[in-house]
Amino acid sequence: MTRKLAAEKVSAWYGPKKAIEDISLDFEEHATTAIIGPSGCGKSTLIRCLNRLHETVPKARVEGKVLLDDKDVYADDPVTVRRRVGMVFQKANPFPTMSVYDNVAAALRLNGVRNRGKLDKIVKQSLEQAALWDEVKDYLGKPGVSLSGGQQQRLCIARALAAEPEVLLMDEPCSALDPIATAKIEDLIFDLKTDYTVVIVTHNMQQAARVADTTAFMYLGHLIEVGGTRELFERPREALTESYITGRFG
C-alpha cells in the first residue's frame, strides 16, 4: 500500500470555532477512500484542508501537516498544491460565462496554455474520462450551464481532470443528483481510481459502501474509526460507528 496523501494531526478553525481536531488519516494511492459522518462532523472541512482551500475563507486557520508524496503541502505554494490535488464540489459549478469547451479547458487556459491542438486533445480526453464526451461532442460551444444537473457535474469532473491532478477530492458530488446520474458518477469513480487517488466525502453510506476501498467515520470534528469498507460495514470496532451506520444515532 503506497501512501499518496496523508493528514497528520490536522486541526482547523473557522475564526474561534474549532471544526476538526487532530485528524490523522492516510489515503492510499490508486484507491478510493470515503469519509462519512453526520452533518457538521467536519468532513468537508477536512478535505478542504487537503488542497489548501480552507485557508481562503476569511479568518480560517489550519494546524498540522498534510503530506503529498511525503512532502508537507503547507510548506509549498498553494497554487501548485491545488494543481496536483483537484476538487469537485457538492453543487456543480461550471463557469457560467463559458462554453463546455472553455470550461474544460479553463485550467489550462488560465495557466497560459494557448496551443489549440493541445487544448483540443486534453478537452477530448478529459470529457471521455468523465463519460461525457459522447453526449456533448457536437455541442462544445453550448454554455456550460445549459447541461442537465448530472451532466454539469460530470463537466466539473472533466474540468478538474483536465488540470491533470494526482488526487481528486470529491465533496458529496452526487447529493444534488437523481439516482441514474448518481450511478453514472459512481461508475466513473470506479474507473478513475486506476489513474488517480480519489477521496470522496459522502452523506450516503450506501454510496461509500459501493465505491470505496477504505472508509473513515468522523463525528463532531474527530476521526472515530477508519478501516476497509467491508470490515467497517460488516463489523465496525467502535460502538459509535455502529450506531451511525445502522442509523440509530441518538
Next chain:
Amino acid sequence: MIRFNRDVRRRLKNRVMAALALACVALALVPLGSIVHTVVVRGASVVNPEFFTQIQPIPCSPGPNSTCVQGGIGNAIVGTFLLLGLSSAIAIPLGLLAGIYLAEYGKGPLVFAVRFFADVMTGLPSIVMGLFIFAAFQLAFPGIVFSAIAGGLALAVIIIPFVARTSEEALRLVPGSIREAALALGVPKYRVTVRVVLSSAREGIVTGALLAMARVGGETAPLLLTAGGNSFYSVRLDQPIAAMSLVIYNFATTPYANWNALAWGAALLLVLIMLGLSIAARFLLRHRFHEQRIRG
C-alpha cells in the same frame, strides 16, 4: 355560503389592487411621456445636416426684415463626446479597480471606510465636484482653469465612486462557488479575479459604466465651472470646450428664437444619445458564446 363570499371578496381585492398598480404606472409614465413628446416635437424641426456641422450662429429672432441663420451645435457635440470619452477613460478603470478591491481583496475597517465615502460621494451635488476641480486648478494650474481637461476631471470625479460601487455590487453577485472552483484548479487569485470573476460580472460592470456615462453626459453644473463653454470647434485639452448641456443652459433662457430652437435640438440629441448608449450595451453583451469545434 360564507366560503363563496370570501372567495369573491378576495378576487375583487386582487383586481382592485392590480388596477391601482396599473394606474400608478400610468401616472408615472405620464410626465416621462410628455417630456419625450415635447422634446421630440420641439427639437425635431431643427435637426438637419446644418445642425450637426455648423457652430452657433449670431443670435436673432426671425422677423420681417431679418433672416436668421439656424446654425448648429457641431462644436458642442464634439465637446460632449470628448468630455465623455476623457472622463470615462480616467474614471472607469479607476472605479473598477476600486470596486475589485472592495469586493475581492478588502479586509478590515479600511474597506468599510472606503465604501462609506464612496456612497457619500455618489450623493454629493455635482456642482460641488465642479467647484473642487475649479479650486484645485486655480491653485495648481491657474492657466487652464477653464479647459477640457478640467471638465473631464470634474466628470471623472463624479463617475469614480459610482462605478466603484456598481462594480463592487456586480462582483459580489458572482457566487463564491465560482471563485472556489477556479481556485481549486490551481489558478492564482489575481487571475481568478480578472479572468473568471470579472468576466462573470461583466454584464453588471458594463451596465454600471454605461449608467455612469449616461448620468454625466447630461451634467451641466460642474461644466459651468470647469469646461467653460466654447463657441468654436476645439479639441485641445488646455482650452475651454463646448458641451451640449451647456448649450441648453445658455441658449434656452435667451429671447432669441434660433438659439432656443438649437437648445431644443440639443435636448433631443442628448436624449437620443443616452438611449443609444443603453441599446449598445444590451447589444454588445449578446455576443457571448462563439462556435467551438474540435477537429478529429
Next chain:
Amino acid sequence: MPQAAERKALEKSLQKLNENMVTLAELSELAIRKAIDGLTRRDAEVAREVFTLDQEVYGLQLEIEHTCIDLIALHAPVARDLRTVTTSLKITTDLDRIGRYAKDLSELTLQFGGKATGERADVARIREMADRTIKMVDTAIDAFVQRDAESVRNIMEVDDAVDRMHDEIFADLVRRMEDRSLDTEVGARYILVNRYLERIADHAVNIGLRVVYMVTGDWLPRVRAADRVKRYPK
C-alpha cells in the same frame, strides 16, 4: 426525520424475525426431545406428535426465509443487523434439519414398535449420547436467544466428544451384531439412531459457530466432520 422512521420499520421487522426464530428454535428442540423420549420408551403416540412438529418447523422456516429476504431488500442492513439477518437465514436450515432428524428418529420408533429391545446397556449408551446431543442443541439455541457468544465458543470440542462416542457405539453395535448377541435388524436401526444423533450434534455446532459470528463478527474455523474422521483412524 426520515432516518428515525426507517429505523422503526426495521426494528419492528427485526423484532418479528427474532420472535419467529425463537419459536422455531423451541419447536426444533421440543421435536428432538420428544423424539428421544418416544424412542427410549417406545411410545408411538409421542412419536406421532413429532411428525406434526416437523411440519410446523418446516412451515415456519419458510416464513422466516421470506422475512429475511424482505429485510435485506428494504433496509439494506449493515453491521450487527446484517449479521443477525444473514445468520438467521442460515440457522433456519440447521434447525429445520434437526426437526427432520427428529422425525426420522420417530419413524424408527414406530418401526421398533413391539419388538424386543435386547440388552438395556446399549440403550443406556445411546441414551447418554442422546442426552449429550440434546444438551448441545439446548446450549446452541440458548446462545442464540441470549446473544451469548462465550457459551458456544468451544462447542466444537464438545462435538469432538460426541463424535468419539458415536464411533465407539458404532464399533460396539457391529461387534454385537457379528457375534449374534444383538438382532441384526434392531442393530441396524440402532446404527441409524446413532448416526442421526451425531448429525444433530453437527448441526448444533453450526448453530453455535454462527451465533459467535452474529454476536462478535468472528468467523471461527470449522473443521468439517468428513475431514475430522481422518484424524481419528479406526
